[in-house]
Amino acid sequence: MATSGPRASSSLTLISDAVCARCGCACDDIELVVESNRVREARNACSMGAEWFLASPEAGLPKALIGGREASLDAAVAEAGRILSEARFPLVHGLANATCEAQRVAVSIADRIGACLDTAMPLHRGLSGMAFQGVGEIHCSLGEVKNRADLVIFWGCDPGRTHPRHGERYSIGAKGLFTPLGRQSRRIAHVDLHPDSSGLNPDLFVPVEPGKDFEALWTLRALLRGHEIPAGACPGAPLEALRALAEAMKGSRFGVLFLGAGTSTAADSHMVVDAALAMALDLNRKSRFYVSPMRAGGNPAGADNVVTWQTGYPFGVHLGRGYPRFNPGEFSTEEVLSRGEADAALVVAADPASELNPAARKHLAAIGVVALDYGETETTRSARVSFMLAPYGLATPGTIYRMDDVSLPARPAVRSAYPPAEEVLRGIARAVGALP
Amino acid sequence: MTLTRIRGGTVHDPANNRDGVVMDLWFRDGLMVEGPGPGESPSRTYDASGLVVMPGGVDMHCHIAGPKVNLARKMRPEDHRDAAPVRRTPITRSGTAGSVPSTFATGYLYAGLGYTTAVDAAIPPLAARHTHEEFHDTPILDKAFLILMGNNYYALKAISEGEYERARAFAGWLLESSRAYGIKVVNPGGVEAWKSGWNNIHSLDEEVPHLPVTPRMILRGLAQASMDLGLPHPVHIHCNNLGLPGNAATTIGTMEALEGRRAHLAHIQFHSYGGEVSDQASFRSDVPRLAEWINSHPEVSVDVGQVLFGSTTSMTGDGPLGYFLHQVTGRKWTSADTEMEAGCGIVPIVYKEKSFVHALQWAIGLEWYLLVKDPWRVGMSTDHPNGASFVAYPELVALLMDRGYRRDVLNRVHPRVRERSILQDLDREYTLQEIAIISRAGPARLLGLSTKGHLGVGADADITIYNSDRDRRRMFELPRMVFKAGELVVDRGEIRAESRGLTWHVRPGYDDGVLPDIRRWFESYYTIRFRNYPVDDSCLSGGGAVSPCDGGKRNP
Ligand code: SF4
Ligand SMILES: [Zn+2]
Numbered sequence: 008m009a010t011s012g013p014r015a016s017s018s019l020t021l022i023s024d025a026v027c028a029r030c031g032c033a034c035d036d037i038e039l040v041v042e043s044n045r046v047r048e049a050r051n052a053c054s055m056g057a058e059w060f061l062a063s064p065e066a067g068l069p070k071a072l073i074g075g076r077e078a079s080l081d082a083a084v085a086e087a088g089r090i091l092s093e094a095r096f097p098l099v100h101g102l103a104n105a106t107c108e109a110q111r112v113a114v115s116i117a118d119r120i121g122a123c124l125d126t127a128m129p130l131h132r133g134l135s136g137m138a139f140q141g142v143g144e145i146h147c148s149l150g151e152v153k154n155r156a157d158l159v160i161f162w163g164c165d166p167g168r169t170h171p172r173h174g175e176r177y178s179i180g181a182k183g184l185f186t187p188l189g190r191q192s193r194r195i196a197h198v199d200l201h202p203d204s205s206g207l208n209p210d211l212f213v214p215v216e217p218g219k220d221f222e223a224l225w226t227l228r229a230l231l232r233g234h235e236i237p238a239g240a241c242p243g244a245p246l247e248a249l250r251a252l253a254e255a256m257k258g259s260r261f262g263v264l265f266l267g268a269g270t271s272t273a274a275d276s277h278m279v280v281d282a283a284l285a286m287a288l289d290l291n292r293k294s295r296f297y298v299s300p301m302r303a304g305g306n307p308a309g310a311d312n313v314v315t316w317q318t319g320y321p322f323g324v325h326l327g328r329g330y331p332r333f334n335p336g337e338f339s340t341e342e343v344l345s346r347g348e349a350d351a352a353l354v355v356a357a358d359p360a361s362e363l364n365p366a367a368r369k370h371l372a373a374i375g376v377v378a379l380d381y382g383e384t385e386t387t388r389s390a391r392v393s394f395m396l397a398p399y400g401l402a403t404p405g406t407i408y409r410m411d412d413v414s415l416p417a418r419p420a421v422r423s424a425y426p427p428a429e430e431v432l433r434g435i436a437r438a439v440g441a442l443p
Numbered sequence: 444m445t446l447t448r449i450r451g452g453t454v455h456d457p458a459n460n461r462d463g464v465v466m467d468l469w470f471r472d473g474l475m476v477e478g479p480g481p482g483e484s485p486s487r488t489y490d491a492s493g494l495v496v497m498p499g500g501v502d503m504h505c506h507i508a509g510p511k512v513n514l515a516r517k518m519r520p521e522d523h524r525d526a527a528p529v530r531r532t533p534i535t536r537s538g539t540a541g542s543v544p545s546t547f548a549t550g551y552l553y554a555g556l557g558y559t560t561a562v563d564a565a566i567p568p569l570a571a572r573h574t575h576e577e578f579h580d581t582p583i584l585d586k587a588f589l590i591l592m593g594n595n596y597y598a599l600k601a602i603s604e605g606e607y608e609r610a611r612a613f614a615g616w617l618l619e620s621s622r623a624y625g626i627k628v629v630n631p632g633g634v635e636a637w638k639s640g641w642n643n644i645h646s647l648d649e650e651v652p653h654l655p656v657t658p659r660m661i662l663r664g665l666a667q668a669s670m671d672l673g674l675p676h677p678v679h680i681h682c683n684n685l686g687l688p689g690n691a692a693t694t695i696g697t698m699e700a701l702e703g704r705r706a707h708l709a710h711i712q713f714h715s716y717g718g719e720v721s722d723q724a725s726f727r728s729d730v731p732r733l734a735e736w737i738n739s740h741p742e743v744s745v746d747v748g749q750v751l752f753g754s755t756t757s758m759t760g761d762g763p764l765g766y767f768l769h770q771v772t773g774r775k776w777t778s779a780d781t782e783m784e785a786g787c788g789i790v791p792i793v794y795k796e797k798s799f800v801h802a803l804q805w806a807i808g809l810e811w812y813l814l815v816k817d818p819w820r821v822g823m824s825t826d827h828p829n830g831a832s833f834v835a836y837p838e839l840v841a842l843l844m845d846r847g848y849r850r851d852v853l854n855r856v857h858p859r860v861r862e863r864s865i866l867q868d869l870d871r872e873y874t875l876q877e878i879a880i881i882s883r884a885g886p887a888r889l890l891g892l893s894t895k896g897h898l899g900v901g902a903d904a905d906i907t908i909y910n911s912d913r914d915r916r917r918m919f920e921l922p923r924m925v926f927k928a929g930e931l932v933v934d935r936g937e938i939r940a941e942s943r944g945l946t947w948h949v950r951p952g953y954d955d956g957v958l959p960d961i962r963r964w965f966e967s968y969y970t971i972r973f974r975n976y977p978v979d980d981s982c983l984s985g986g987g988a989v990s991p992c993d994g995g996k997r998n999p
Contacts, residue, residue, distance in 0.1 A: 023974075024972040024974045024975055026975070035971050035972050035975045036972055107576060111576075111579075111580065115536065118531055118536055118537050119531070143518060143769075143775035143776040143777040143778075143789070144514065144518070144777045144778075144779070145776070145777070145778050146777075146778065146779045146780075147779065147780040147781075147782075148569070148779075148780065148781050148782045148970070149782070149970050150781075150782025150783060150968070150969055150970040150971075151638065151780050151781070151782045153782070153968075153970055154782060154783070154968055155638065155639060155640075176970060177970060181970075183967075183968055184596070184968055185639065185653075260639070260640035261638075261639070261640050288769075288776065291766060294640045295637075295638065295639075295640050297780075311517070312513055312573065313576075315513050315516050315517045315545075316508075316513050316516065316545060316546045316576075316577050316580060317536070317538070317545055317546060317547065317580060318537075318538065318539065318545055319516050319520075319523040319538065319539030319541075319543075319544070319545040319548075320516075320517070320520055320523070320539070321517050326531075326537060328528075329528075329530040329531050329537060330528035330529060330530045330531065330537040330538070330539070331523075331528070331537060331538065331539055331545075333520050333523070333524070406572060406576065408573075412510055412573070412779075413569060413570075413970075413971065414570075414572045414573045414576070415572075415971060415975055416572070416975055442534070442535070442536055442941065
């Protein structure tokens with residue numbers, strides 16, 4: 008298996024228009040200064056992004072381990088193939104931190120071995136999945152926000168903290184066709200537990216008590232519909248502030264609500280999305296209004312898209328009967344492991360061994376795990392077979408989806424000693440007899 | 444290398460004037476060839492005696508890939524669940540069916556019906572990369588897509604400023620950058636009006652609120668650009684006012700606005716209504732008037748967008764239409780707008796026999812097939828999945844070939860349909876040859892795909908062999924054999940090989956003097972870098988194939 012990325016050189020090279028996959032913004036205007044196969048500088052990137060590009064590559068770790076011992080790639084691929092082919096109830100988990108090309112191969116493996124396939128963290132699931140299947144989605148690309156939005160509401164998220172360049176590129180200061188003055192062309196509202204600490208400087212702030220987003224949204228919707236709301240009817244948020252927000256929404260021609268996970272729990276995020284979408288439906292009678300999830304970094308939008316086009320469902324898909332079945336509760340990684348059902352797992356760039364509930368972790372520790380990741384994790388350390396990967400985007404080409412489903416080509420800048428995920432997965436796919 | 448023979452089939456190859464001729468066909472390396480040279484004998488022979496042989500089917504207007512389709516898949520788990528599952532086999536992938544099948548399932552289901560080429564009719568260029576990725580995972584079929592341009596801000600602006608040359612060069616650049624096949628216009632100007640917070644545009648001379656450009660100007664500009672770029676397929680139009688009573692006037696107006704330029708009008712059924720806009724009850728068919736217009740204007744072609752009864756998903760690049768449908772149906776609604784380029788709306792829908800409007804739409808579609816005299820200019824389509832899924836094509840064939848069956852259904856549906864359409868008076872029955880025209884030879888010719896839709900020497904060896912069966916639905920539901928590029932891909936309904944299929948696109952060239960201006964524009968108003976926008980050949984399914992820009996003249 009070959010390594011990937013451009014040729015080494017001791018002189019400086021400049022890679023322009025590189026894509027940062029650190030947060031869901033997927034800024035694609037990064038200029039990387041590369042010297043001796045190391046990124047020295049990541050121009051245009053925010054500090055979070057720069058950290059991602061400049062992180063020291065994994066070094067010294069073996070490319071592959073079997074039972075904690077160094078092994079050749081070929082032997083590890085063969086062992087991974089054996090574990091997955093022999094499993095009666097295999098699990099394929101992760102994917103959100105890989106290119107679409109790697110994701111496509113991972114789904115083909117899941118299909119061949121009849122795995123239960125899950126990509127989503129519980130939070131992400133609420134924001135982009137189930138509610139959406141109930142009501143629909145009212146969504147636009149971030150360029151529409153930049154060009155047209157005269158009102159932007161950040162609900163349960165503080166972009167300055169989690170998506171540093173979101174405001175400058177898309178939603179706050181961004182200047183566009185109908186927003187020539189940038190920040191002055193639009194009103195910014197922030198709805199959250201606490202005022203932001205990142206210099207958001209909103210025109211309106213609505214404090215919401217923990218777990219009261221649904222009530223606040225429902226009250227807002229009622230206000231927009233012209234209902235009189237008696238004082239005290241909305242316990243979670245001050246009525247006056249909601250009234251001011253409703254007025255701003257009525258006066259807007261093109262509004263966007265970015266929904267984060269800030270104040271709601273995974274359990275009620277579904278209802279929150281529902282309420283936001285119902286409100287957007289009302290508003291679209293007279294003007295445009297959109298609701299977009301503030302998705303996290305990596306390539307979760309790519310995983311959603313790939314799993315959907317290959318199986319028809321976005322996550323929580325069970326292929327054990329030879330065709331895709333969807334039941335996100337029943338077929339989530341955490342549920343399956345907690346019930347003690349799976350007998351092997353392929354984990355692609357995720358760390359369930361440190362993220363899941365104790366029951367799930369316990370079962371995971373007892374089964375044959377094949378783990379691929381960009382560095383050591385709890386999961387790779389305890390896996391039966393593990394692979395170290397070339398960092399995607401930085402050292403491998405491939406496709407990455409921005410949080411709004413716009414897809415971008417990664418521009419690798421360095422060579423890695425490790426193989427790309429796509430290549431390792433292709434090896435495993437061959438070993439289990441998956442179709443190319 | 445191997446020479447293969449299809450022996451003794453009854454061949455319907457309209458482009459080569461073979462109408463039920465019993466003959467042998469030969470192919471080698473995926474292409475149709477003359478018979479064997481002296482001393483040569485076929486290494487493989489398939490016996491087709493007693494069987495009907497046609498070119499592989501060509502669907503010229505469907506929605507099978509890209510962001511809109513994928514959102515619809517995600518939005519409708521119940522629709523997948525209700526459909527029979529597509530199981531994996533040793534040589535095929537699993538998938539889900541229903542009105543919006545998963546990618547692999549789409550390839551298998553089309554091939555299973557004898558189709559070997561399908562064109563997605565509405566892709567925002569910004570989503571080209573995504574669409575090509577899905578095409579990679581859509582096996583067997585040759586594929587292509589049309590890009591949405593009727594609400595592309597740059598194009599509209601150039602046209603509004605009277606800079607036709609710039610609009611044309613931009614179109615050339617956009618087609619090349621996205622590796623697309625042709626230009627689609629959806630509700631010209633209306634989607635841009637909607638996206639900027641207004642409602643819609645309802646007449647050909649109404650200006651987009653903030654741009655001095657009208658649907659008439661957009662239509663003319665893009666029709667002319669398609670011709671001047673020599674595109675194999677002319678501009679592909681979804682008119683303003685889709686679905687509204689009285690919209691036939693807009694449709695006639697659209698055709699007149701073209702002033703003799705070549706054009707294709709998509710899913711014309713949805714644009715053929717008489718009556719008053721404000722009154723759903725006044726709905727009636729206006730097909731005779733429109734069909735007469737088509738009969739006397741050879742430069743214009745249509746596909747029908749047939750409605751067939753059952754549950755499906757409406758999806759459109761027409762954002763305001765999506766919202767309108769949501770208001771009418773009260774079902775869930777998805778919309779997704781793309782910067783500078785396009786809109787989109789998705790709504791589940793059930794077409795019911797007892798619904799007056801639905802039954803009338805069904806009848807109007809059939810009137811179109813029966814009233815246009817030249818079948819070469821009527822593409823068979825359901826506007827999959829808008830009027831029905833493509834898997835309902837055999838039902839449509841049965842309705843066209845059997846007037847008795849047609850009458851039975853007509854007598855069952857909402858009774859007022861018999862007053863508001865002339866379907867009951869139409870006795871015409873399609874012949875097998877005419878079916879071969881509207882489902883493969885005609886669409887291939889209209890698309891300018893010169894190696895598709897026929898079985899002459901040099902054509903792609905895409906061949907469908909049917910049992911000869913008086914039950915036309917059964918006959919077309921289960922072809923006996925399907926060959927794609929000379930490979931046996933379906934045998935009695937079983938997928939036998941999973942080839943990739945090619946993505947067809949055009950390279951019309953353009954005056955690169957416009958590039959600096961496009962780039963300036965792009966860097967001001969898009970949110971991705973100019974260099975990250977174009978896709979390259981490595982994105983194309985099967986490496987891709989280029990259809991020459993000679994204005995479709997090479998068609999057989
Ligand atoms: S905003 Fe996000 S994508 Fe952009 S540079 Fe910062 S971390 Fe990277
Ligand atoms: Zn269509």
